[in-house]
Amino acid sequence: MIKVRLADGQILEVDKGTSAADVLKEGLSKKQKKRLILARVDGELKDLGFRLQNDCKLEPVFLGDEQAQEVLRHSTAHLMAQAVKELYPEVQVAIGPAIEQGFYYDFNTREPFSPEDIAKIEKKMKELSKKALPIERIDMPIDEAIAFFENKKEPYKVELLEDLKKEGAETVSLYRQGEFVDLCRGPHLPDTGKIQAFKLLSVAGAFWRGDENREMLQRIYGTAFFDKKALKEHLDRLEEAKRRDHRKIGKELELFSIEESIGPGLILWHPKGALVRKIMEDFWRDEHLKRGYSLLFTPHIAKRELWKTSGHLDFYAENMYAPMQIDEVEYQIKPMNCPFHIAIYNSRKRSYRELPLRWCELGTVYRYERTGTLHGLMRVRGFTQDDAHIFCTPGQLDQEIIEILDMTLYMLQVFGFQKYDIYLSTRPDKYVGSDEHWELATNALKRALENKGLAYEIDPGEGVFYGPKIDIKIKDCLDRSWQCSTIQVDFNLPERFDVKYTGEDGQEHAPIMVHRALLGSLERFFGVLIEHYAGAFPIWLSPIQARVITITDRQDEWAKKVLEILRSKGIRADLDLRNEKLGKKIREAQLEKIPYMLVLGDKEVADQSVSPRTRRGETLDAMSVEEFAELLEKQAMQEKMGGVTSPGNSKQE
């Protein structure tokens, strides 16, 4: 007999080996029984059929349980694989896990799946769901399982099992629903009838085990929820994400373009995009100067020899553009700014009294990225990093990191981002630098994060070979994470370039070099910004803050005067004098997501006023130009101070 503690605190004595379902179903209504899908045993999700072996805490898990969503999606992946096998028996199954937004399953097929195939598969899944096939777990000795899948002609499962065997596994679990049997750790829902709200979303190629030297499989992505409403909301979110796509908005608002005649991954910043960039840059430079940084400018090319010294030709060559010969000497375009900053450091002897040195540059770099990886502004070949290098003594490291974190969070917040994930990447297998240095630097990063009270995850072994790092990833509207901010300690370059300072003791010491970018790159950050605001930038970032709109040509003179006053006050305004109806002018300004429209009719001319309308659709009482300018400036200031989101766009569109 074992003791089972139930959710209400009651303790039951049951036979060892009793199934969780048997205990849990006791006293449940018929309705509740139907909704019971899993058991939580000592906090861990288990199948209902799980046999209780020890004293434990046992709770029921019902449909809709948030933590069970992953199980639902995993079971849906199995359901999809079952459907595929029933429709196309010759297809081999690979793996099919639940992922953050849904699930996928990889298949090896002779013919790739067409959209019609996907529709068929989805239909089949619905049929199978209706049958409410029980999903049963089968525990099997590993050799038996290998034989089983060999017999079924499922080589991918065999490969997985053989690896499990090498790792010392003796038995494995299989899950069966109808004719379909899959290797799986589980747990799963009790039957396929519990899978109600799902949708297959896309097909794509994916390498077997993520290895580009292995064969390419067909991956079908899908998602599943406990109820139809949640599914619909999710699909609506995906639609909204499409509407916010920075590539679409970038074109509509004439912010930037990428032209085939120029080259892939190379960004043309159009006037409005360039203006936003200028505002971003001004803010960035001001903040850096405020915080004791000095500004640098460095060239775009350097002698090949420099890249040899830096080690880039050893470990980064495939990302660099080919050398060009100038006066018999080979030059190469920079993929990074660091060696230039070091050259400035090394231009003379440095004393400990000068440290820390904080040098920043909006440095444009070029990296060869494979064509398939390019993505709008998010992944490009030429981009401007908001780079900085800090040279400091080991004793100064903690404080420097804290200040960098502080500044990063401040900047992200001003731009309107409160949500991000923080990762601390530690020493990889291959690395340079002493263990002592690694520990010092890793601890400094850790202490800084803790000092700021920031939650972070450790990415073990994911540091760069030259040092540990903190990465901050911003989430975009599709919930894709984009690495923007990065703080990296570098032990490699100072050594390669023999970077030194003279200490208090008169001896030469190696400074610690910290490499950091707050926004990451202006291109990517701009892309994230566009999607974050759906193009309706806060007032302080808007390329056009106000548009002066006349009703008839009788207001032209006053309109020109208004524009002049606004511009003299540093407000970014323009003028629409066209012979069009007011409604059309409003509509166009609205579609351009201009925060304020200043409507001028005969009334406004008579009392020398403006009638503002916000892009939200609110009309304000007429006021003087000066009053409006004050209002605008006040709002822009508030946005920057509090990082508050300014009035969004009106709902119509």
Added chain:
RNA sequence: GCCGGCAUAGCUCAGCUGGUAGAGCAGCUGAUUCGUAAUCAGCAGGUCGCCGGUUCGAGUCCGGCUGCCGGCUCCA
């Protein structure tokens, strides 16, 4: 780079099974002088991404290239 899809006017898109291109918006011209999301009329605009092939004939079929899209891999 790999798998699949796509490429028609500045933009968004039609163009059935091959018979040598069409709409809306934008642009230009004119009329209209209008109060908070599209005034009306006219005009102009395309070697159908590029190269080659099949065919009496190719936007349409086939091959190659370039670019883009969804992913994989890789990264700021």
